[in-house]
Amino acid sequence: MRRLGLILLFVLFVVALANAIQFTSPFSKVSDALKMVREKNLSKFEAKYWREMEDKYVQCELCPNLCVIPNLGRGRCGVRINIEGKLYSLVYGKPVAVHIDPIEKKPLSHFLPGTAVFSIATAGCNLGCIFCQNWQISQVKPEDADHYNLSPEEIVTVIKKNKLPSIAYTYTEPTVFYEYMLATAKLAKKAGIKNVMHSCGYINPKPLKELLQYMDAANIDLKGFSEEYYQEMSFGRLEPVLTSLKTIKQEGVWLEITNLIIPGKNDDPKMIRDMCKWIKNELGTDVPLYFGAFHPNYKLKNVPPTPVKTLEMAHKIAKEEGLKYVYIGNVYGHFGEDTYCPKCGKTVIKREGYKIVENDLVDGKCKFCGEEIAGVWK
Ligand code: SF4
Known part of the structure; x- marks a missing residue:
């Protein structure tokens, strides 16, 4: 049981670490994020399955990562972005x-x-x-x-x-x-x-x-x-x-x-x-x-x-x-x-x-x- 508990703690730690790395936002202003979306011809399509949090944070509820994303940050998948407290997909209609x-x-x-x-x-x-x-x-x-x-x-x-x-x-x-x-x-x-x-x-x-x-x-x-x-x-x-x-x-x-x-x-x-x-x-x-x-x-x-x-x-x-x-x-x-x-x-x-x-x-x-x-x- 103790071993199982330690493994679980380790898993949660690494998942949190991986998420923290992903959430670092490269943008300091909303206009910069929108510029990137425009210039790179990405989508700004409102995502499904997320919830609002305080201070313009959102939580994505689409997958078990349950990313908590600050304003202008992204989920671990890199394709869902929080802009001013709303979650958007950057890849709607944009297949690679x-x-x-x-x-x-x-x-x-x-x-x-x-x-x-x-x-x-x-x-x-x-x-x-x-x-x-x-x-x-x-x-x-x-x-x-x-x-x-x-x-x-x-x-x-x-x-x-x-x-x-x-x-x-x-x-x-x-x-x-x-x-x-x-x-x-x-x-x-x-x-x-x-x-x-x-x-x-x-x-x-x-x-x-x-x-x-x-x-x-x-x-x-x-x-x-x-x-x-x-x-x-x-x-x-x-x-x-x-x-x-x-x-x-x-x-x-x-x-x-x-x-x-x-x-x-x-x-x-x-x-x-x-x-x-x-x-x-x-x-x-x-x-x-x-x-x-x-x-x-x-x-x-x-x-x-x-x-x-x-x-x-x-x-x-x-x-x-x-x-x-x-x-x-x-x-x-x-x-x-x-x-x-x-x-x-x-x-x-x-x-x-x-x-x-x-x-x-x-x-x-x-x-x-x-x-x-x-x-x-x-
Ligand atoms: S779909 Fe992306 S943003 Fe949503 S919880 Fe999963 S990794 Fe995070």
């Missing part, structure tokens, strides 16, 4: 990445396989993973990254013109461009376009529930399975992510999970087994789980790439624990890319990287034995 990807890249393997997905991201993230694979856009301030001007209406028009079935909020952390994502998702849903997100799940339950009304699928990063891991590697906490996973499942949105395995950090077989048990007990055995290979990046260049045998060890544990759909990511041509029928064991979707080579599903069922395969197939 716009691409058309295979849906398999999100990754989503049980959601409209073989289709293309319009994908967007703005700058910013509410975590600080030292191994971030997209740090060039996630760990920068919006004024330091080139961006497009693309309104939710324009996005939906482009998607319709290109006859794409879905849009993904992805690459960085979509929570930090919540207002932009929500407005786009509402319009997309109205137009018959499906919404998916790849997120760290670090969001408070109330905004998440509002968003899920428009979301069709989500892949959530479950980065590790201990509070220490989240603190050391991501400057966040595990518990809110577990809450988000349960909420997504309860709200009936299609859910897949990614676990990036980093050698010596989260490759302990016991941690992996505990995580698989939790998924089985809390979310069910139908939730697809990916074990992804880490490649040295950002602040973690001194750790080698994940050996394939480590990913295979994790895959074996997940199968032993009864998870039906287990994948190995980032290893081209591996058996872990394919979908297998949990009843007869035959391959029902064969992949090569992001490409579907063969699809033996008929109306969402295994062609060979008729077993229903969980997912959204049309």
Whole structure:
């Protein structure tokens, strides 16, 4: 108990320190902040989920960081600014990445396989993973990254013109461009376009529930399975992510999970087994789980790439624990890319990287034995 208390105190201390660093305002006058917004062509879009405090302070209630932000300061994500006691998003309609990807890249393997997905991201993230694979856009301030001007209406028009079935909020952390994502998702849903997100799940339950009304699928990063891991590697906490996973499942949105395995950090077989048990007990055995290979990046260049045998060890544990759909990511041509029928064991979707080579599903069922395969197939 004492150890747990000390760990908790340490976690709170580091989170407070990280927040304090972020809140240092580069502006001394409102006019300077507005000038920056204007000159850098950023947005000043009133944010959702925050509350007023004394002396023009505000508290953002969008994510578990719950940043308390002084006038002219920003939240830890760097994209929400307090101007004269009101919180604004700097990135509404300002994506830094716009691409058309295979849906398999999100990754989503049980959601409209073989289709293309319009994908967007703005700058910013509410975590600080030292191994971030997209740090060039996630760990920068919006004024330091080139961006497009693309309104939710324009996005939906482009998607319709290109006859794409879905849009993904992805690459960085979509929570930090919540207002932009929500407005786009509402319009997309109205137009018959499906919404998916790849997120760290670090969001408070109330905004998440509002968003899920428009979301069709989500892949959530479950980065590790201990509070220490989240603190050391991501400057966040595990518990809110577990809450988000349960909420997504309860709200009936299609859910897949990614676990990036980093050698010596989260490759302990016991941690992996505990995580698989939790998924089985809390979310069910139908939730697809990916074990992804880490490649040295950002602040973690001194750790080698994940050996394939480590990913295979994790895959074996997940199968032993009864998870039906287990994948190995980032290893081209591996058996872990394919979908297998949990009843007869035959391959029902064969992949090569992001490409579907063969699809033996008929109306969402295994062609060979008729077993229903969980997912959204049309
Ligand atoms: S969304 Fe940004 S400003 Fe809001 S609590 Fe999270 S990190 Fe802080």
